[in-house]
Amino acid sequence: MASNKKNSSLTWVASIGFLLISLIILFPIIGLIISSFRPSSELMRDGITFSIDFSQLNLANYMYIFQEAASYWSWYGNSLIISAMTIVLSLFFSSMVGYALAVYDFKGRNLFFVLVLLILMIPFEILMLPLYQMMVGAQLVDSYFAVVLPLIVAPVAVFFFRQYATGLPKELMDAARMDGSTEYGIFFKIMLPLMGPSMAAMAILQGLASWNNFLWPLLVLRSNGMFTLPIGLATLLTPYGNNYDILIAGSVLTIIPIVILFIFFQRYFVAGLTSGGVKG
Template identity: 85%
Template sequence: MDEKGKIKLLKWIANIGFVIICLIALFPIISLLISSFRPSADLMQDGISFSIDFSRLTLDNYTYIFTQASEYWTWYGNSLIISAVTIVTSLFFSSMVGYALAVYDFKGRNFFFILVLLILMVPFEILMLPLYQLMVSTQIIDTYLAVVLPLIVAPVAVFFFRQYALGLPKQLMDAARIDGSTEYGIFFKIMLPLMGPSLAAMAILQGLTSWNNFLWPLLVLRSNDMFTLPIGLATLLTPYGNNYDVLIAGSVMTIIPIMILFIIFQRYFVAGLTTGGVKG
C-alpha cells in the first residue's frame, strides 16, 4: 500500500472511531428521548431504558406539559431570563476586564491577573457562604439579581478574553488614537468586533453553565414562581410521589435552548477556543 493509501485508511479509521465516540456520548440523550414518549406507569416500573416498544409510545407526556404543567413554563421562563442576562453581562464586563489586562500596561496589572488566576482555582462552594451573606445583607434574596450578580464577571471568562486579546493587532489601536478615537471607541468599534470568535465561544460556555446551574439558585431562590428549571424539575421527585412524565419530557425540552445557542455560534466556537488557547 502506497503512502496515499495509508493516509486514506487512517482517515477512515479515525472517522469510524469518532462516530463510535459520538454514539456513546449520544446514548444517554437517546435513552432520555425515547423514555419521554413512554407512559408514566412504565417509567415508574422500568425507569429510563433504551428498549423501544412502539405500541406503548405516546405523546401524552408532552401534551400534559403544553396544556396543564403551567409551573414548568414559569421555571422555563425564569431560566431563559437568567441565562440571557448572565450571558450578556458576563460577556460585556469580562471582555472589558480581559481586554484591559491584555493591552494596557498599568501598575499592578500582573497582580490583578494573578488574582484572577487565584480566584479561578478556588471552588465556588467555598465562596457560597460569604456570597449568600452578601445577598442577605443587600436584601435581594429570591430575585433574579441574586442569581446573576455573582456570575457577572467570571474569572474563566476574564482569563479567556485576556489570552485572546493578546493576539489582537496593536497597530489598529495606535491608528485609531491618531485619528482621535477614544479608548472606549477603540474597544467597542474596533477591538470588540475582532473578538467575535471568543465572544461566541464564551457565550456557549457561559450559557451552558448558567442554564445548568443548580446549587447557587437553590440557595438564593425561595418561592416556587422564581425557581429555575433545574430546581423546579428536582421538586418533582419527592418521598410522596414522583411526577416522572413531566420530569423526563421536561428534561428533553431543556436541551432545546442550548442546541439553538450552539447552532448559532458553533462556526466560531472552535476558532475562539483554539485562538484563545495559543495566543500570548
C-alpha cells in the same frame, strides 16, 4: 500518491472513530428521549431502557406539560431570562477586564491577573456563604439579579478573553489613537469585532453553565414562581410521589435552548477555543 492514500485512510479511520464516540455520548440522550414517550407505570417498572414497545409510546407526558403544567413554563421562562442576562453581562464585563489585562500596561496588572488565577482555584462552595450574605444585605434575594450578579465577571471568562486579546494587533490601536479615537471607541468599534470567535465560544460555555446551574439559584431563589428549570424539576421528586414521566419529558425540552445556542455559534466555537488557548 501513497502519502495521499495514507492520509485519506487516516481521515476515514478518525471520522469513524469520532462517529462511534459521538454515538456513545448520545446513548443517554437517546434513552431519555425514548423514555419521555413512555407512561409512568412502565417507567417505574422498567426504568430508562432502549427496548421500545411502540404500543406503549404516546404524547401524554408532553400534552400534560403543554396543557396543565403552568409552573413548568414559568421555570422555563426564568431560566431563559437568567441565562440571557448572564451571557450578555458576562461577555460585556469579562471581555473588558480581559482586554484591559492584555493590552494596557498599568501598575498592579500582573498582581490582578494572579488574583484572577487564584480565584479560579477556589471552589464556588467556599464563596457561597459570603456571596449569599451580600445578596441578603443588598435585599436581592429571590430575584434575577441575585442569581446573575455573582457570575457577570467570571474568572474563567476573564482569563479566556485575556489570552485571546494578547494576540490582537496593537498597530490598530495606535492607528485609531492617531485618528483621535477614544479608548472606548477602540475597544467597541475595532477590537471587540476582532474578538468575535472568543465571544461566541464563551457565550456557549457561559450559557451552558448558567442553564444548568443548580446550587446557587437554590440558595437565593425562594418562591416557586422564581425557580429555574433545574430547581423546578427537582421539586417533582418528593417523598410523597415521583413524577418521573413529567420529569423526563421536561428534561428533554430543556435541551432545546442549548442546542439552538450551539447551532447559532458553532462555526466560531472551535476557532475561539483554539485561539484563546495558544496565545498569551
